[in-house]
Amino acid sequence: MEGLLIHAVVRELAGQLPLRSLGWAFPDEGTAALLLEGVGNLVLRYRPPNPILTVEPGRLGGEARTPFQRLLEARCKGRLVGLQQVKLDRVVLLEFEGEKGFVDVAPARLVFELTGRNANLMVCDLGGQILGIDRPVTPAINRFRELRPGLPYTPPPPYQKLDPRMLKPEALTPFVGQTFAQFLKHLDGVGKELGAELLRRAQLSPQTVLTAEHLPLIHRVIHSLVEQPQGRTPLSAALRANWEQEEAEALRKPLREALERQIKTLQARLQDYHRALERLEEATRLREWGDLLMAYGPQIPPGTVARLQDFSGQPVEIPLEKGLSPIQNARKFYERAKRLEANAEKALELFPQTEAQIGALEAELKRVEGLSRDELRAESRKLREKGPQTGLRFQSPGGFEVWVGRSSKENDLLTRMAHSEDLWFHAQGLPGSHVILRTQGQPAALPDLLYAAQLAAYHSRARGEKNVPVDYTAKKHVWRPRKAAPGQVLYTGGKTLFVDAEPPA
Known part of the structure; x- marks a missing residue:
């Protein structure tokens, strides 16, 4: 990505700082995509050979997939307070404010080098020490510059070129007599694509030899290019298609796995039914043994084997259980035969039903494999809505969702599920529900706060009492101590509201 295009993105955002971060997506x-409130996704495509810095509308998705992405998500938090391009070089510095909470996140600087095949992204502290890097650079790779965690960040070596942002007309005079192509090599932030755009605007060819008459025109078109470059580098159609395919596969995977688990379970049942039918012959033999023991019982000597002749005159050896009489052994054989026959009868009844269920699931699996990304989103949303709901759900007067835990486990789960900027409520010093006002950092009006506080008071041991103190704080200030039971928490920065412990209107 060329320097002037990077400059256009940085210039657009720098005037809006500070910007609240709504989290990272990968x-x-x-x-990495940083969702900025009121702006969209600031996309950092940092793998060679075509790095990109651009702003995309909507909301991109994706969980952290690499150790570096997990570090980036953990260390680059809080508002984006600084965005700077080093000269017109392809290096951008993003500075994050950090975050206060039970575990404070210190301010951090993200260094994005958009240098073609050497593109890289690294997390540094404000002193410049590298905390994490996507692709470490060792002396074997670059003997002039080493980049790895623990070392101070060293920028790429500087070079001297004309800065088009501050270009004076007289600075062009030394290039009279050179071709336009030769002049472009001395212009900072302009690569192949912007060079072609500059030629188009000037209506000149690369071989045009510059004269004094060309200089005012060239100065004007360079100024226009700085103010209005061709446009920021767009995300390629192939990259978009790849992301959409990956998102679709991520949505499809749990649906596919759930169906495959059900099919596998039913196929295992079919195997059990086959075995139950195969054991019918064993049931017949057990009944014959029981009949022989009942017939010859008094004549059978003590031991672990009865050697008899069956009713057709053939010799038979029947194993006996030690300590039981022949009659008692016969009864056991009858019981086992009865169980085997019942299992076979049940298998015959369930066999066609199970096969039909497997067929339906396989058809559903085939349908899921053919669903588009949007259809998969709708399918996943339906499953979430049908699934069991954790806790009670309400809506505050201002339209915020409110969660109320009904047990210690639900209290623990809801508090962990809450956004770090959601508000957490609890009756002061009393056993009761954890209540979450889902603001996600948006300002909540007093009626919303009172609504959540009343729910916390009502769902506590103070139910029915008047003027109950309820503490509230941001969820990021709430933590569960080590080895504490579910639902037992500590918190800081709490404020108190006094409400009646009655259901809110």
């Missing part, structure tokens, strides 16, 4: 292993 569409693939080489892309």
Whole structure:
């Protein structure tokens, strides 16, 4: 990506700082997307050979997939307070404010080098020490510059070129007599694509030999290119398609696995039914043994084997259980035969039903494999809505969702599920529900706060009492101590509301 295009993105965002971060998404292993409130996704495509810095509308998705992405997500938090391009070089510095909470996250600087095949992304502290890097650079790779965690960040070596942002007309005079192509090599931030755009605007060819008459025109088109470059580098159609395919596969995978688990379970049942039918012959033999023992019982000597002749005159050896009489052994054989026959009868009844269920599941699996990304999103949403709901759900007067735990386990789960900027409520000093007001950092009006506080008071031991104190704080200030039972928490920065412990309107 060329320097002037990077400059256009940085210039657009720098005037809006500070910007609140709504979290990171990772569409693939080489892309990080920072969702900025009111702006969209600031996309950092940091794997060679074509790095990109651009702003995309909507909301991109994807969990952290690499150790570096997990570090980036953990260390680059809080508002984006700084965005700077080093000269017109392909290096951008993003500075994050950090976050206060039970475990504070210190301010951090993200260094993005968009240098073609050497593109890289690294997390540094404000002193410049590298905390994590996507692709470490060792002396074997670059003998002039080593980049790895623990070392101070060293920028790429500087070079002297004309800065088009501050270019004076007289600075062009030394290039009279050179071709336009030769002049472009001395212009910072302009690569192949912007060079072609500059030629188009000036209506000149690369071989045009510059004269003094060309200089005012060239100065004007360079100024226009700085103010309005061709446009920021777009995400390629192939990259978009790849992200959409990966998102579709991520949505399809749990649906596919759930269906495959059900099919596997039913196929195992079919195997059990086959075995039950095969054991019918064993049931017949057990009944014959029981009949022989009942017939010859008094004549059978003590031992572990009865050697008899069956009713057709053939010799038979029947194993006996030690300590039981022949009659008692016969009864056991009858019981086992009865169980085997019942299992076979049940298998015959369930066999066609189970085969039909497997057929339906296989058809559903085939349908899921053919669903588009949007259809998979709708399918996943339906499953979430049908699934069991954790806790009670309400809506505050201002439209915020409110969660109320009904047990210690639900209290623990809801508090862990909450956004770090959601508000957490609990009756002061009393056993009761954890209540979450789902603001996600948006300001909540007093009616919303009172609504959540009343729910916390009502779902506590103070139910029915008047003027109950309820503490509230941001969820990021709430933590569960080590070895504490579910639902037992500590918190800081709490404020108190006094409400009646009655259901809110």
